[in-house]
Structure formats: structure tokens, C-alpha cells
Amino acid sequence: MRLTDFWQRMDQALGAGYAESWANDFVIESLGGRTVRQALAAGLDPKVIWRAVHRELGLPPSAR
Template sequence: MRHTEFWERMDHALGQASARSWASLTVIAGLGGRTVQEALDAGVAPKEVWAEVHGFLGLPATLR
């Protein structure tokens, strides 16, 4: 998964107006206690970050 696809999924799940701010503010334990943005900036693969976001938000399997 590329970063562009990751952000498209984030926009779809949270809304385009909220996705980036949510990613900068929300700490997820599965990302090492980092925010989504911090994990991406640290080089964690977007696919791995999306899996954590997906689980954290309890999104349906169709959005996996």
C-alpha cells in the first residue's frame, strides 16, 4: 500500500476534513504508543499503520 492509498482510506473512514488532524492527535498502542502520523514518519509501512487504524476504529472488513 502506498501513502496515497492510505490517505484515501483515511479520508473515506474519517472524512477528508478530519483524517489528517485525527492522525496527528490519536495515539495507538499498536503503533508503539505513537500517533498515526508519527508512525508513518518513523517509516512504519502504511499497510501496517492502516491495519492498526482499522482495528482501533472497529471498521468493517470491507474497508480492510
């Protein structure tokens, strides 16, 4: 998954204004206790991060 696709999905799920804040502040245990921003900076695959976000938010299967 490209980063642009990842951020588009984040914006769709959380809203353009809130997605950035959430990515900076919300810690996801399945990402090693990292935020989305920290996971991206650590080099994790955006697809893996999106799957973790998807689970955390309880999004419908159609949002995968």
C-alpha cells in the first residue's frame, strides 16, 4: 500500500482534520505500543499499520 492510499483511508475513516491528530496520539499495542506516526517512522508496512487501525476502530470489512 502506498502512503497516499494509507492517508486517504485514514481521512475517510476519521475525517481529514482528526486523522492526523489520531495518528500522532493514539497508541496501538499491536504495533508494538507505537502510534501510527511512530510505526511509519520505524519502517512498518503501511498495509500492516492500516490493518491495525482497522481493527482498533472496528471498521467494517468493506473498509479494508
